[in-house]
Amino acid sequence: MKISELARKAKVSTKAVRYYESLGLVTPVRLDNGYRDYSADDLRRVREIRALSRLGISVDRTRPFLECLDVGHEHADDCPSSLAGYRAAIDELTTRIDALTERRTELIARLRSAAARNFPLSPRDQERTKMTNLYELPAGLPVPEDDGAARHLAATAVPELTLPSTTGETVRLHDLGEGRHVLYVFPLIGTPDVDLPRGWDDIPGARGCTPEACDFRDHYEDLTAAGAASVHGMSVQTTDYLRGVVDRLRLPYAMLSDTEFRLAKALELPTFEAGGERFYRRLTFVIRAGKIEHVFYPIFPPNEHAQQVLAWLKSNPA
Missing domain, CATH: 1.10.1660.10 (Multidrug-efflux Transporter Regulator; Chain: A; Domain 2)
Known part of the structure; x- marks a missing residue:
């Protein structure tokens, strides 16, 4: 041929x-x-x-x-x-893979180090360093509507549930102690080296977990002064991951991990799916004496939500 x-x-x-x-x-x-x-x-x-x-x-x-x-x-x-x-x-091939893996590990470490070092800590720090203002959400985000998924929660008893905390201890949600306790539930806090699920910005209420966490950080003292005995954030992310979030954002409060949606099952909380995974919808509880005293749902904009909780605490003194 x-x-x-x-x-x-x-x-x-x-x-x-x-x-x-x-x-x-x-x-x-x-x-x-x-x-x-x-x-x-x-x-x-x-x-x-x-x-x-x-x-x-x-x-x-x-x-x-x-x-x-x-x-x-x-x-x-x-x-x-x-x-x-x-x-x-x-x-x-093994030699090449080992070398590439070593290079990849070093690159990831440098990326995370740079992200943590340069992450804006407060509006004043952002202005001083001329860094991107992560408190500002992208324009045109869809606003979540009240679908009634949280109407049954007011005055409901908090289930007997213990969750791991970023402090290394466990927290009994049904026995938080005297006073009012703020528990804000969020879908997912991302990091600069990990992409968010595809289409995240198109899901009403999904985007904005980092600004929300920072808003609770910046108003933490105001919240406690207004009667909040504690503030906790909660998501389905692992405790180790959330511990990194607490360190990176320098949060004065702890995060709770509910990887198995135990609270969602007990209270029929609203969730959604993205990228083949399931997440909590954003909502916040004010818990008092083992019961849900007030529910915030839906929440928008998330970067001002701590201030919304603060206003409610001031308007509804214990």
């Missing part, structure tokens, strides 16, 4: 076939008219070279496999020398 036909059947370029021939890996017969005539064996060799090359084995290192075919074996890797070729290729 002609070189064009061989290239078409083997799914390679004619240039590649000529290169294999220059290395002595393919040896076509020369016809009287000067044209090359490739056999079925040549086609098989070219296909084998192509398959091995796609696995990362360089063309010049396919010789042991081709020699295995030459001595009559059905498969190019039926010989010990072929297996040695596999091992050598695997060792090289």
